[in-house]
Protein backbone atom coordinates (compact mmCIF):
# COMPACT_ATOMS: atom_id res chain seq x y z
CA UNK A 1 0.00 0.00 0.00
CA UNK A 2 1.25 3.47 -0.91
CA UNK A 3 1.27 6.26 1.68
CA UNK A 4 -0.98 8.34 -0.60
CA UNK A 5 -3.62 5.65 -0.26
CA UNK A 6 -3.54 6.23 3.48
CA UNK A 7 -4.11 9.95 2.88
CA UNK A 8 -0.50 11.18 2.78
CA UNK A 9 -0.22 14.70 1.38
CA UNK A 10 2.51 16.69 -0.33
CA UNK A 11 3.07 19.16 2.51
CA UNK A 12 3.86 16.24 4.85
CA UNK A 13 6.61 15.04 2.54
CA UNK A 14 7.96 18.60 2.41
CA UNK A 15 8.01 18.71 6.22
CA UNK A 16 9.78 15.36 6.38
CA UNK A 17 12.57 16.61 4.15
CA UNK A 18 12.85 19.97 5.92
CA UNK A 19 13.08 18.32 9.32
CA UNK A 20 15.69 15.76 8.23
CA UNK A 21 13.35 12.92 9.00
CA UNK A 22 14.36 10.98 5.91
CA UNK A 23 16.05 8.24 7.90
CA UNK A 24 12.74 7.42 9.53
CA UNK A 25 9.83 5.54 8.10
CA UNK A 26 6.47 7.25 7.86
CA UNK A 27 3.22 5.70 8.97
CA UNK A 28 -0.30 6.55 10.05
CA UNK A 29 -1.82 5.66 13.40
CA UNK A 30 -4.80 3.43 12.68
CA UNK A 31 -5.69 2.38 16.22
CA UNK A 32 -4.90 3.22 19.80
CA UNK A 33 -5.14 1.10 22.93
CA UNK A 34 -4.00 2.97 26.03
CA UNK A 35 -0.71 4.43 24.78
CA UNK A 36 0.01 1.52 22.49
CA UNK A 37 -0.57 2.27 18.88
CA UNK A 38 -1.06 0.39 15.67
CA UNK A 39 0.74 2.19 12.86
CA UNK A 40 0.34 1.36 9.20
CA UNK A 41 3.26 1.92 6.86
CA UNK A 42 3.85 0.86 3.27
CA UNK A 43 5.18 -2.40 4.72
CA UNK A 44 2.24 -3.32 6.91
CA UNK A 45 1.01 -2.85 10.47
CA UNK A 46 3.28 -2.29 13.43
CA UNK A 47 2.58 -2.22 17.12
CA UNK A 48 4.24 0.95 18.32
CA UNK A 49 5.18 2.90 21.40
CA UNK A 50 6.35 6.48 21.79
CA UNK A 51 9.88 7.50 22.72
CA UNK A 52 10.58 8.75 26.22
CA UNK A 53 11.28 12.13 24.68
CA UNK A 54 7.70 12.50 23.41
CA UNK A 55 6.36 11.42 26.77
CA UNK A 56 8.50 13.73 28.88
CA UNK A 57 8.15 16.83 26.73
CA UNK A 58 4.38 16.42 26.35
CA UNK A 59 2.47 19.31 27.89
CA UNK A 60 -0.92 17.77 27.42
CA UNK A 61 -2.98 15.16 25.66
CA UNK A 62 -2.52 16.91 22.32
CA UNK A 63 1.20 16.14 22.34
CA UNK A 64 0.55 12.40 22.27
CA UNK A 65 -0.25 10.55 19.06
CA UNK A 66 -3.90 10.03 18.16
CA UNK A 67 -5.71 7.99 15.55
CA UNK A 68 -5.25 9.70 12.19
CA UNK A 69 -1.79 11.04 13.00
CA UNK A 70 1.16 10.78 10.67
CA UNK A 71 4.29 9.78 12.55
CA UNK A 72 8.01 9.28 11.90
CA UNK A 73 9.05 5.91 13.28
CA UNK A 74 11.79 3.32 13.42
CA UNK A 75 10.72 -0.26 12.92
CA UNK A 76 12.24 -3.17 14.82
CA UNK A 77 11.56 -6.85 14.21
CA UNK A 78 8.73 -7.48 11.87
CA UNK A 79 5.97 -5.95 13.96
CA UNK A 80 7.34 -3.51 16.55
CA UNK A 81 8.11 0.19 16.09
CA UNK A 82 9.08 3.27 18.04
CA UNK A 83 7.40 6.60 17.30
CA UNK A 84 9.84 9.54 17.25
CA UNK A 85 7.77 12.42 16.01
CA UNK A 86 4.23 13.43 15.20
CA UNK A 87 4.01 15.23 11.87
CA UNK A 88 2.02 18.50 11.78
CA UNK A 89 -1.74 18.00 11.82
CA UNK A 90 -4.01 19.87 9.46
CA UNK A 91 -7.03 19.24 11.66
CA UNK A 92 -7.74 17.93 15.12
CA UNK A 93 -11.13 16.98 16.53
CA UNK A 94 -11.25 17.31 20.28
CA UNK A 95 -13.73 17.71 23.09
CA UNK A 96 -13.67 18.26 26.81
CA UNK A 97 -12.64 15.07 28.58
CA UNK A 98 -15.61 13.58 30.39
CA UNK A 99 -15.32 13.97 34.15
CA UNK A 100 -12.05 15.91 33.95
CA UNK A 101 -12.95 19.51 33.59
CA UNK A 102 -10.38 21.64 31.82
CA UNK A 103 -8.76 18.66 30.12
CA UNK A 104 -9.22 17.77 26.52
CA UNK A 105 -9.66 14.50 24.71
CA UNK A 106 -8.39 14.13 21.17
CA UNK A 107 -10.87 12.23 19.07
CA UNK A 108 -9.00 12.06 15.79
CA UNK A 109 -6.59 14.07 13.66
CA UNK A 110 -6.03 14.89 10.01
CA UNK A 111 -9.72 14.56 9.25
CA UNK A 112 -11.28 16.07 6.13
CA UNK A 113 -14.94 15.37 6.83
CA UNK A 114 -16.98 14.30 9.84
CA UNK A 115 -20.18 12.32 9.56
CA UNK A 116 -22.24 13.45 12.52
CA UNK A 117 -24.68 10.60 13.01
CA UNK A 118 -27.93 10.91 14.92
CA UNK A 119 -30.67 8.31 14.96
CA UNK A 120 -34.18 9.65 14.34
CA UNK A 121 -35.47 8.01 17.53
CA UNK A 122 -34.90 9.45 20.98
CA UNK A 123 -31.32 10.27 20.08
CA UNK A 124 -32.42 13.10 17.79
CA UNK A 125 -31.48 16.42 19.37
CA UNK A 126 -30.74 19.66 17.52
CA UNK A 127 -28.93 21.24 20.50
CA UNK A 128 -26.45 18.38 20.46
CA UNK A 129 -26.10 18.68 16.69
CA UNK A 130 -25.11 22.32 17.15
CA UNK A 131 -22.43 21.18 19.60
CA UNK A 132 -21.00 18.69 17.13
CA UNK A 133 -21.09 21.36 14.42
CA UNK A 134 -19.21 23.77 16.68
CA UNK A 135 -16.51 21.16 17.29
CA UNK A 136 -16.17 20.45 13.56
CA UNK A 137 -16.21 24.11 12.55
CA UNK A 138 -13.48 24.99 15.01
CA UNK A 139 -11.40 22.00 13.86
CA UNK A 140 -11.42 22.83 10.14
CA UNK A 141 -13.36 19.65 9.51
CA UNK A 142 -16.30 19.77 7.13
CA UNK A 143 -19.41 18.39 8.83
CA UNK A 144 -22.07 16.23 7.19
CA UNK A 145 -25.16 15.29 9.18
CA UNK A 146 -26.44 11.73 8.82
CA UNK A 147 -29.86 10.87 10.25
CA UNK A 148 -29.97 7.11 10.73
CA UNK A 149 -32.70 4.48 11.32
CA UNK A 150 -35.24 6.19 9.05
CA UNK A 151 -36.72 2.73 8.46
CA UNK A 152 -38.36 3.15 11.86
CA UNK A 153 -40.55 6.10 10.83
CA UNK A 154 -42.86 7.19 8.00
CA UNK A 155 -41.72 9.39 5.16
CA UNK A 156 -43.83 12.35 6.25
CA UNK A 157 -42.15 12.20 9.66
CA UNK A 158 -38.73 12.33 8.01
CA UNK A 159 -39.80 15.42 6.09
CA UNK A 160 -41.00 17.02 9.29
CA UNK A 161 -37.64 16.37 10.97
CA UNK A 162 -35.81 17.85 8.00
CA UNK A 163 -38.04 20.90 8.09
CA UNK A 164 -37.37 21.44 11.81
CA UNK A 165 -33.66 21.04 11.19
CA UNK A 166 -33.58 23.53 8.36
CA UNK A 167 -34.89 26.28 10.65
CA UNK A 168 -31.77 26.08 12.79
CA UNK A 169 -29.08 24.42 10.73
CA UNK A 170 -28.15 25.93 7.40
CA UNK A 171 -25.39 25.27 4.87
CA UNK A 172 -24.75 21.71 6.08
CA UNK A 173 -25.48 18.63 3.98
CA UNK A 174 -28.04 16.38 5.69
CA UNK A 175 -28.45 12.76 4.59
CA UNK A 176 -31.25 10.58 5.97
CA UNK A 177 -30.24 6.90 5.86
CA UNK A 178 -31.24 3.44 6.96
CA UNK A 179 -28.66 0.77 7.62
CA UNK A 180 -31.48 -1.75 7.28
CA UNK A 181 -32.89 -0.79 3.88
CA UNK A 182 -29.71 1.03 2.68
CA UNK A 183 -31.80 4.08 1.82
CA UNK A 184 -29.52 7.11 1.44
CA UNK A 185 -26.40 5.00 0.90
CA UNK A 186 -25.84 6.31 -2.63
CA UNK A 187 -25.62 9.86 -1.26
CA UNK A 188 -23.14 8.82 1.44
CA UNK A 189 -21.00 6.97 -1.11
CA UNK A 190 -20.98 9.98 -3.41
CA UNK A 191 -19.42 12.11 -0.68
CA UNK A 192 -16.62 9.66 0.07
CA UNK A 193 -13.55 10.45 -2.01
CA UNK A 194 -10.31 8.55 -2.48
CA UNK A 195 -7.51 9.60 -0.09
CA UNK A 196 -9.79 11.73 2.09
CA UNK A 197 -10.37 10.91 5.76
CA UNK A 198 -13.83 10.73 7.33
CA UNK A 199 -14.60 10.48 11.01
CA UNK A 200 -17.82 8.95 12.37
CA UNK A 201 -19.20 10.85 15.35
CA UNK A 202 -22.35 10.30 17.41
CA UNK A 203 -23.95 8.69 20.44
CA UNK A 204 -23.69 5.01 21.19
CA UNK A 205 -26.06 2.77 19.25
CA UNK A 206 -26.86 5.13 16.37
CA UNK A 207 -25.34 2.79 13.79
CA UNK A 208 -21.84 4.18 13.15
CA UNK A 209 -20.14 0.79 13.00
CA UNK A 210 -23.03 -0.76 11.07
CA UNK A 211 -22.66 1.97 8.43
CA UNK A 212 -18.90 1.47 8.28
CA UNK A 213 -19.22 -2.30 7.97
CA UNK A 214 -21.83 -2.01 5.23
CA UNK A 215 -19.72 0.49 3.29
CA UNK A 216 -16.56 -1.59 3.60
CA UNK A 217 -18.34 -4.81 2.71
CA UNK A 218 -16.94 -6.72 5.65
CA UNK A 219 -17.36 -6.79 9.38
CA UNK A 220 -14.33 -4.84 10.57
CA UNK A 221 -16.16 -3.39 13.54
CA UNK A 222 -18.24 -5.22 16.06
CA UNK A 223 -21.87 -4.07 16.24
CA UNK A 224 -24.55 -5.17 18.61
CA UNK A 225 -28.14 -4.98 19.57
CA UNK A 226 -28.30 -2.78 22.61
CA UNK A 227 -31.35 -2.46 24.72
CA UNK A 228 -31.72 1.26 25.16
CA UNK A 229 -33.52 0.94 28.49
CA UNK A 230 -31.52 -1.74 30.29
CA UNK A 231 -28.08 -1.23 28.84
CA UNK A 232 -27.71 2.50 28.82
CA UNK A 233 -24.10 3.49 28.76
CA UNK A 234 -22.87 0.30 27.24
CA UNK A 235 -20.67 0.93 24.27
CA UNK A 236 -20.20 -1.54 21.49
CA UNK A 237 -17.14 0.07 19.96
CA UNK A 238 -14.44 0.54 22.57
CA UNK A 239 -11.62 2.08 20.60
CA UNK A 240 -11.01 4.24 17.56
CA UNK A 241 -10.03 2.57 14.36
CA UNK A 242 -9.12 3.63 10.85
CA UNK A 243 -10.36 1.59 7.90
CA UNK A 244 -9.75 2.01 4.18
CA UNK A 245 -12.68 1.42 1.86
CA UNK A 246 -12.44 -0.18 -1.54
CA UNK A 247 -13.09 3.15 -3.27
CA UNK A 248 -10.10 4.64 -1.42
CA UNK A 249 -12.01 6.61 1.23
CA UNK A 250 -10.55 6.41 4.74
CA UNK A 251 -13.01 6.03 7.62
CA UNK A 252 -12.42 6.34 11.36
CA UNK A 253 -14.94 4.69 13.67
CA UNK A 254 -15.31 5.98 17.21
CA UNK A 255 -16.90 4.81 20.42
CA UNK A 256 -20.22 6.56 21.03
CA UNK A 257 -20.11 9.88 22.89
CA UNK A 258 -22.45 10.71 25.70
CA UNK A 259 -21.32 14.26 26.25
CA UNK A 260 -20.16 16.74 23.68
CA UNK A 261 -18.20 19.27 25.70
CA UNK A 262 -16.78 22.10 23.65
CA UNK A 263 -13.05 22.37 24.30
CA UNK A 264 -11.97 25.13 21.98
CA UNK A 265 -14.55 26.78 19.84
CA UNK A 266 -12.89 30.03 18.85
CA UNK A 267 -14.36 30.63 15.43
CA UNK A 268 -16.27 27.35 15.19
CA UNK A 269 -18.83 28.92 17.42
CA UNK A 270 -19.24 31.85 15.04
CA UNK A 271 -19.72 29.61 12.03
CA UNK A 272 -22.30 27.45 13.77
CA UNK A 273 -24.29 30.38 15.12
CA UNK A 274 -23.61 32.48 12.05
CA UNK A 275 -26.92 34.36 11.98
CA UNK A 276 -26.68 35.27 15.66
CA UNK A 277 -23.13 36.55 15.25
CA UNK A 278 -24.07 38.59 12.22
CA UNK A 279 -26.97 40.21 14.01
CA UNK A 280 -24.81 40.86 17.08
CA UNK A 281 -22.80 43.34 14.99
CA UNK A 282 -25.68 45.72 15.57
CA UNK A 283 -25.69 45.44 19.37
CA UNK A 284 -25.20 48.78 21.08
CA UNK A 285 -22.30 47.56 23.24
CA UNK A 286 -19.26 45.83 21.82
CA UNK A 287 -18.99 43.45 24.79
CA UNK A 288 -22.73 42.71 24.75
CA UNK A 289 -23.54 39.31 26.30
CA UNK A 290 -26.98 39.32 24.65
CA UNK A 291 -28.69 38.58 27.94
CA UNK A 292 -29.96 41.80 29.49
CA UNK A 293 -28.39 44.79 27.70
CA UNK A 294 -30.47 47.57 26.27
CA UNK A 295 -29.93 47.99 22.58
CA UNK A 296 -29.11 44.28 22.13
CA UNK A 297 -29.88 43.40 18.53
CA UNK A 298 -29.84 39.68 19.31
CA UNK A 299 -32.53 39.84 22.00
CA UNK A 300 -34.63 41.93 19.64
CA UNK A 301 -34.16 39.40 16.81
CA UNK A 302 -35.22 36.58 19.15
CA UNK A 303 -38.34 38.55 20.11
CA UNK A 304 -39.12 39.19 16.46
CA UNK A 305 -38.68 35.49 15.69
CA UNK A 306 -35.78 36.19 13.37
CA UNK A 307 -33.47 34.11 15.55
CA UNK A 308 -34.87 30.78 16.74
CA UNK A 309 -35.44 30.88 20.52
CA UNK A 310 -34.10 27.36 21.17
CA UNK A 311 -31.00 28.10 19.13
CA UNK A 312 -30.44 31.27 21.16
CA UNK A 313 -30.83 29.36 24.45
CA UNK A 314 -28.38 26.73 23.23
CA UNK A 315 -25.94 29.46 22.24
CA UNK A 316 -26.06 30.97 25.75
CA UNK A 317 -25.58 27.56 27.34
CA UNK A 318 -22.53 26.68 25.22
CA UNK A 319 -21.10 30.20 25.64
CA UNK A 320 -21.31 29.89 29.43
CA UNK A 321 -19.65 26.48 29.33
CA UNK A 322 -16.95 27.79 27.02
CA UNK A 323 -16.18 30.73 29.31
CA UNK A 324 -16.00 28.39 32.31
CA UNK A 325 -13.73 26.02 30.38
CA UNK A 326 -11.42 28.81 29.28
CA UNK A 327 -11.02 30.18 32.81
CA UNK A 328 -10.33 26.65 34.12
CA UNK A 329 -7.64 26.16 31.48
CA UNK A 330 -6.08 29.51 32.36
CA UNK A 331 -6.07 28.58 36.03
CA UNK A 332 -4.53 25.20 35.25
CA UNK A 333 -1.81 26.79 33.12
CA UNK A 334 -0.86 29.08 35.96
CA UNK A 335 -0.58 26.12 38.31
CA UNK A 336 1.43 24.11 35.76
CA UNK A 337 3.79 27.04 35.36
CA UNK A 338 4.30 27.25 39.12
CA UNK A 339 4.86 23.51 39.22
CA UNK A 340 7.34 23.69 36.33
CA UNK A 341 9.30 26.34 38.19
CA UNK A 342 9.40 24.16 41.29
CA UNK A 343 10.72 21.19 39.30
CA UNK A 344 13.34 23.39 37.65
CA UNK A 345 14.58 24.69 41.00
CA UNK A 346 14.61 21.19 42.38
CA UNK A 347 16.74 19.98 39.47
CA UNK A 348 19.09 22.90 39.95
CA UNK A 349 19.48 21.99 43.62
CA UNK A 350 20.11 18.40 42.66
CA UNK A 351 22.92 19.38 40.34
CA UNK A 352 24.42 21.76 42.85
CA UNK A 353 24.43 19.23 45.64
CA UNK A 354 25.29 16.34 43.31
CA UNK A 355 22.76 14.01 44.90
Ligand SMILES: Nc1nc2c(ncn2[C@@H]2O[C@H](COP(=O)(O)OP(=O)(O)OP(=O)(O)O)[C@@H](O)[C@H]2O)c(=O)[nH]1
Nearest residue numbers: 149179205206207208209210223224225236237256
Ligand atom coordinates in the same frame (compact mmCIF):
# COMPACT_ATOMS: atom_id res chain seq x y z
N1 LIG B 1 -33.64 -0.20 12.56
C1 LIG B 1 -32.36 0.18 12.43
N2 LIG B 1 -31.43 -0.31 13.27
C2 LIG B 1 -30.14 0.08 13.09
C3 LIG B 1 -29.76 0.99 12.07
N3 LIG B 1 -28.43 1.20 12.17
C4 LIG B 1 -27.99 0.47 13.22
N4 LIG B 1 -29.02 -0.22 13.77
C5 LIG B 1 -28.93 -1.13 14.95
O1 LIG B 1 -28.50 -0.37 16.09
C6 LIG B 1 -27.63 -1.16 16.91
C7 LIG B 1 -26.33 -0.43 17.19
O2 LIG B 1 -25.58 -0.29 16.00
P1 LIG B 1 -24.00 -0.01 15.99
O3 LIG B 1 -23.61 0.14 14.56
O4 LIG B 1 -23.28 -1.00 16.80
O5 LIG B 1 -23.96 1.40 16.72
P2 LIG B 1 -22.68 2.32 17.04
O6 LIG B 1 -23.07 3.72 16.69
O7 LIG B 1 -21.48 1.80 16.35
O8 LIG B 1 -22.56 2.17 18.62
P3 LIG B 1 -21.23 2.37 19.54
O9 LIG B 1 -20.16 1.54 18.94
O10 LIG B 1 -21.64 1.92 20.90
O11 LIG B 1 -20.91 3.83 19.52
C8 LIG B 1 -27.48 -2.50 16.16
O12 LIG B 1 -28.35 -3.43 16.71
C9 LIG B 1 -27.84 -2.15 14.75
O13 LIG B 1 -28.34 -3.26 14.05
C10 LIG B 1 -30.77 1.46 11.17
O14 LIG B 1 -30.54 2.25 10.24
N5 LIG B 1 -32.04 1.03 11.40
Ligand SMILES: [Mg+2]
Nearest residue numbers: 208209236237
Ligand atom coordinates in the same frame (compact mmCIF):
# COMPACT_ATOMS: atom_id res chain seq x y z
MG1 LIG C 1 -19.64 1.21 17.07
Ligand SMILES: [Zn+2]
Nearest residue numbers: 283288290296
Ligand atom coordinates in the same frame (compact mmCIF):
# COMPACT_ATOMS: atom_id res chain seq x y z
ZN1 LIG D 1 -26.37 41.77 22.17
